[in-house]
Amino acid sequence: MSEKPKLHYFNGRGKMESIRWLLAAAGVEFEEEMIETREQFEALFQDGNLPFKQVPVVEMDGMKLVQTKAILQYIAAKYNLYGKDIVERVLIDMYVEGTTEFMEVIMSQPFLQNVEPGMQIDVLVQKAKMCYLPVYEKVLRDHGQDFLVGNQFSWADIQLLEAILMIEEKSANVLSNFPLLQDFKERISEIPTIKAFLLPGSKRKPQPDEKYVQTVNAVLQMYYKVAFNFRIN
Incomplete structure (x- = not known):
């Protein structure tokens, strides 16, 4: 073993x-x-x-x-959380890079909030609403499936949920204008391994x-x- x-x-x-x-x-x-x-x-x-x-x-x-x-x-x-072919992998990479980019800003906030005006919580929440969350809402709307890529649970879904929960800690109602992301959050959170975590x-x-x-x-x-x-x- x-x-x-x-x-x-x-x-x-x-x-x-x-x-x-x-x-x-x-x-x-x-x-x-x-x-x-x-x-x-x-x-x-x-x-x-x-x-x-x-x-x-x-x-x-x-x-x-x-x-x-x-x-x-x-x-x-x-x-087996990385898609079934090169096309799905590049989509997963694209979505993960997007969430990573935003999550890094949130991660740095406790270290830089006193020296960088752009690290204030209201600025971060606004950036989420304007630049990041709309992208994933559109992805879910356009293909009408439960998951971001290939209608199969992947790394992209896991990291998007992590990003959503991070920004919700800053603003509990941040998903109020994103109904598909609300559903996504509830759906992915019920996957047994995620639920346990x-x-x-x-x-x-x-x-x-x-x-x-x-x-x-x-x-x-x-x-x-x-x-x-x-x-x-």
Whole structure:
């Protein structure tokens, strides 16, 4: 029996959260080793586990995987969540890139809200309503299917749900003008593996708090001159 994947990251969401979501949706149990000190980060680097001086790191199938997109693509392909052909894969990549782009803005908000005017919550909510949510509402309307690609549950659906729940934490009624996304959210949330991941006590992480922000800054500041610059990817 193969060992469970081991995830090396901070005790919070960040870039690792989409990996947790994807593994959980695939029904894969995993272990986590939390990075809490600069010394732990240095040890990973000195052991050769951080070739780009970045986390997350995922130990899986005898490999030590880095770079979030590569990790996610591997997991999606391994567990048949990456479409049936090259056309479906490129659509999945397109939709995932869109949600990733927006989720990165939300992830950076706790680190930059005091220095970047564009990181205020009302600005983020407006951007979601104007630039991102309409795209996915149109996709669902145009093809009239339950899922984003090929009428089959995929990585794109998982990440869209993650993005929806992230922005709903900032504005509970953000989907009020998007009925198809409301239905999508309810439908995907009822998939058994997803439903289990949404229950209290799962390995899903809460919204970042001040302790998480301080830990990330303390661990990474020796390598980077700014508090947060998207290098934890």
